[in-house]
Amino acid sequence: MSENTEILLEVENLQKFFGDRHVLNGISLQVKRGEVTVILGPSGCGKSTLLRCLNGLEPVQGGTIHYLGQNLTGEHVNWREIRQHIGMVFQNYELFPHMTVIENILLGPLKAQKRDSKEALQQAETLLDRVGLLARKNDYPRQLSGGQKQRIAIVRALCMNPDIILFDEVTASLDPEMVREVLDVILGLANQGMTMLIVTHEMGFARSVGDRIVFMDQGKICEIADPEQFFTEPATERAQQFLNIFEYNKL
């Protein structure tokens, strides 16, 4: 099974500063094809920043990121090309308000990837159908609920046929009753073997979707563990404290 061991992303000793603030301090992480990595950690620990660095939205000040052996931290990185392979879904959907659902989805495939419009449309419709929103393809984002918008945003990322998708708290802006429909879509992707890096505050979801948990605190990775292990017997005290807060919140 060489497929399962192919390393898509390799992050080594990543350093990121905002001014004097050391936001990522020596992050090292490997992502294999087909793996679902869930990143947990307290607010402000650098989870979003890490994802943004992987997508070239933030410059880094040290360390390396390799995507399929290609260095993303050197000079002259073709981020346009890389971003077609490393997709991203944002907390606030960020659909384009002036475009219909189908236009939103096809913009990348047609303009960035210059694909055949018939083929791209067919794929877009298949994906829309899979998330149950084919009937809404000519609606504008403002006509959709938050959960529907986020499912569209996921389809938009998927329609680029990326190798990896980064999810940054994609249910954090949703009303509770809509969280489920979005998480179900992501669970479905996990079952199909999509490689994903997921930042979330939904602990139950993290436990069921993750192949492993990366726990971060203050710009560092404290522990990387199997979900069962992490949620029952975390190795570090910081993780224990973090989980206790969530237990407390549940009461």
Place this chain on the structure above:
Amino acid sequence: MSLDWTFIADSLPLYLDAMWLTVELALIAIIVSMIIGLLFSLVLFYRIKYLSGFIVGYVELSRNTPLLVQLFFLYYGLPKIGLHLSEFDCAAIGLVFLGGSYMTEAFRSGIEAVSSSQLESGLSIGLSKVQLVRYVILPQAFAISIPSLGANAIFLLKETSIVGAIALMDLMNVAKDLIGMSYKTAESLILLVLAYLVLVLPLSLVLTWLERRVRHAEFGG
């Protein structure tokens, strides 16, 4: 007081000529300054070296000097260095010089109002910076800018009333001459006001309609 209708009928052709002049000047001013504004705001967005600095300087200069001064400079100043332009050309250039900065500001604020997360969203699907502007930023910026673009268009149309200062027979000069020659002040002024109303009102209505249409098309509202 009763109005002298014969006088009004006799003066109408003069007013119509002057209105046509106003329309010509306003159209040139509005269209060219919108093109300039769009180009300049894009230069500012891309932060093109040197050019950006030049544009910032131009905007300040244009917005902080009265149009009358700009026209005098073109009409009386340029001939001193051997450049002779017709009155009409001076007026057109002056209005464009003025309008260009206002339109630049209108487009620039529209572009800046598009949130940075929208830009990141566009980047994350692999768009180039040109595609980002074309498909993500400009459609949204344009919809945001429409009210101020429209206000600038009306502003420019009204500003044409100053070109009489460089001896063009515009509406103001026609009215002034008629009053001077015939003392029919009331008639001349009424015609003057009506002439501007006939010009400005339709433009206002068209702009209001356009604003609604664009918002509808852009955001499906």
